[in-house]
Amino acid sequence: MGETKFLLDENEIPKAWYNIQADLPTPLDPPLNPATKEPIGPDALARIFPLGLIKQEVSRERWISIPEEVRDVYRLWRPTPLYRAKRLEKALKTPAKIYYKWEGVSPPGSHKPNTAVAQAYYNMKEGVRRLTTETGAGQWGSALAFGTMLFDLKCTIYMVKVSYEQKPYRRVMMESWGAECIPSPSERTQYGKKVLKEDSKCPGSLGIAISEAIEDAATHDDTKYSLGSVLNHVLLHQTIVGLEAKKQMDMAGDYPDVIFGCVGGGSNFSGLVFPFVADKLTGEKPELRAVSCEPKACPTLTKGPYTYDFGDTAQTTPLLKMHTLGHSFVPPPIHSGGLRYHGDAPLLCKLTNEKYMEAVAYHQNEVFKAAKIFAQAEGFIVAPETAHAVKGVIDEALKCKETKKEKVILFNNSGHGYFDLGAWDAFLHGKLVDYEYPAEQVKKALVKVPKVK
Ligand SMILES: *Cc1c(COP(=O)(O)O)cnc(C)c1O
Numbered sequence: 219m220g221e222t223k224f225l226l227d228e229n230e231i232p233k234a235w236y237n238i239q240a241d242l243p244t245p246l247d248p249p250l251n252p253a254t255k256e257p258i259g260p261d262a263l264a265r266i267f268p269l270g271l272i273k274q275e276v277s278r279e280r281w282i283s284i285p286e287e288v289r290d291v292y293r294l295w296r297p298t299p300l301y302r303a304k305r306l307e308k309a310l311k312t313p314a315k316i317y318y319k320w321e322g323v324s325p326p327g328s329h330k331p332n333t334a335v336a337q338a339y340y341n342m343k344e345g346v347r348r349l350t351t352e353t354g355a356g357q358w359g360s361a362l363a364f365g366t367m368l369f370d371l372k373c374t375i376y377m378v379k380v381s382y383e384q385k386p387y388r389r390v391m392m393e394s395w396g397a398e399c400i401p402s403p404s405e406r407t408q409y410g411k412k413v414l415k416e417d418s419k420c421p422g423s424l425g426i427a428i429s430e431a432i433e434d435a436a437t438h439d440d441t442k443y444s445l446g447s448v449l450n451h452v453l454l455h456q457t458i459v460g461l462e463a464k465k466q467m468d469m470a471g472d473y474p475d476v477i478f479g480c481v482g483g484g485s486n487f488s489g490l491v492f493p494f495v496a497d498k499l500t501g502e503k504p505e506l507r508a509v510s511c512e513p514k515a516c517p518t519l520t521k522g523p524y525t526y527d528f529g530d531t532a533q534t535t536p537l538l539k540m541h542t543l544g545h546s547f548v549p550p551p552i553h554s555g556g557l558r559y560h561g562d563a564p565l566l567c568k569l570t571n572e573k574y575m576e577a578v579a580y581h582q583n584e585v586f587k588a589a590k591i592f593a594q595a596e597g598f599i600v601a602p603e604t605a606h607a608v609k610g611v612i613d614e615a616l617k618c619k620e621t622k623k624e625k626v627i628l629f630n631n632s633g634h635g636y637f638d639l640g641a642w643d644a645f646l647h648g649k650l651v652d653y654e655y656p657a658e659q660v661k662k663a664l665v666k667v668p669k670v671k
Pocket residue numbers: 328329330357358446447448480481482483484485486487557601603604632633634
């Protein structure tokens with residue numbers, strides 16, 4: 219029957235991250251200054267990011283060493299286990315072999331601390347005293363609270379006000395790790411004050427919280443800003459997941475035919491898949507498939523065109539070349555399945571646009587249904603985001619049953635769903651509504667996207 223878990227020793231934690239920019243057939247389109255439409259230089263970012271991370275953002279070196287202090291923190295929960303989902307295979311009666319990398323074992327419960335810890339370290343090295351960020355439901359905020367605590371930095375988290383009021387448990391985690399969590403919009407920033415003056419009962423949005431966090435960092439000398447997904451250096455830090463998984467798949471004596479992951483900003487999936495996609499770019503594994511799974515309520519890769527757009531609603535960031543639903547995109551309120559960002563990581567978008575990777579979109583009820591099958595076979599109750607990947611995997615495994623193919627399937631089990639039981643509850647009691655973001659709406663929003671030649 220073979221093993222269920224493939225475990226590495228602590229001394230096998232990778233010593234370098236993999237930078238896919240070294241192996242791209244053509245370089246990534248650079249971020250642009252929205253006013254001049256010219257590429258922005260690294261110094262434009264220096265006000266809000268430390269130099270160490272800016273260098274990683276633009277680096278074309280294939281391997282970037284992981285500092286020993288960061289590896290030492292990773293030891294708390296890394297290497298993470300790779301599982302063979304034998305009980306799920308049996309439940310589905312599929313000839314496919316299903317593997318998953320389990321990132322829910324980190325203290326914050328997801329893959330996010332892989333980058334939070336690294337970002338806190340590089341900021342600490344450059345004398346930064348405090349980090350700011352935004353958070354929606356609180357997954358990223360709790361990961362950064364954890365990372366900053368380990369390197370003695372202060373942390374200020376602007377949390378979307380509705381979530382702050384309705385989902386207290388992630389806030390309690392952030393505060394337990396010593397971070398300050400502020401409901402956004404707030405009186406802390408000029409932008410927050412302006413929003414509150416116009417609407418004192420504003421429930422907040424991720425776009426507003428980003429603008430507050432950036433303003434806070436830009437107006438304080440000892441403070442920088444931190445982002446939990448999308449950027450190249452974030453994806454770089456997450457490749458530790460795929461590098462470990464590659465060694466573990468070796469131990470299992472298999473190589474994946476198809477890899478699935480859920481995509482919000484693209485960091486957990488890119489982290490797992492890039493070290494494998496490397497083999498496709500070199501021509502060593504031309505048949506490898508990599509499939510992004512996203513919600514039909516926020517169908518960035520499947521419906522959004524590949525074009526330059528702002529990273530935030532308030533139009534304060536540089537323009538990034540990516541698949542986008544338009545920066546004015548507002549996630550439908552009935553959607554509780556996570557993954558609500560209007561764009562996606564430029565690296566992931568480029569590889570998708572050039573057909574090295576593919577994408578599918580699902581409704582939230584079918585996604586939870588798949589996650590329930592997974593929970594009842596493997597035990598783990600996954601995050602609503604992760605559930606999208608599970609849906610992709612189960613569909614593929616059932617296809618293998620029809621075609622009698624013994625494919626090897628791998629996915630990133632990016633986190634647990636213990637703080638999302640409200641969404642699970644809604645699903646289990648028939649209260650989730652499926653919603654498909656209309657194509658006309660995408661067209662309308664794109665009118666506001668800046669024109670770049
Ligand atoms: C934040 C989060 C995601 C989505 O973000 P990506 O950058 O696309 O990985 C997915 N799964 C979990 C568990 C998360 O916390």
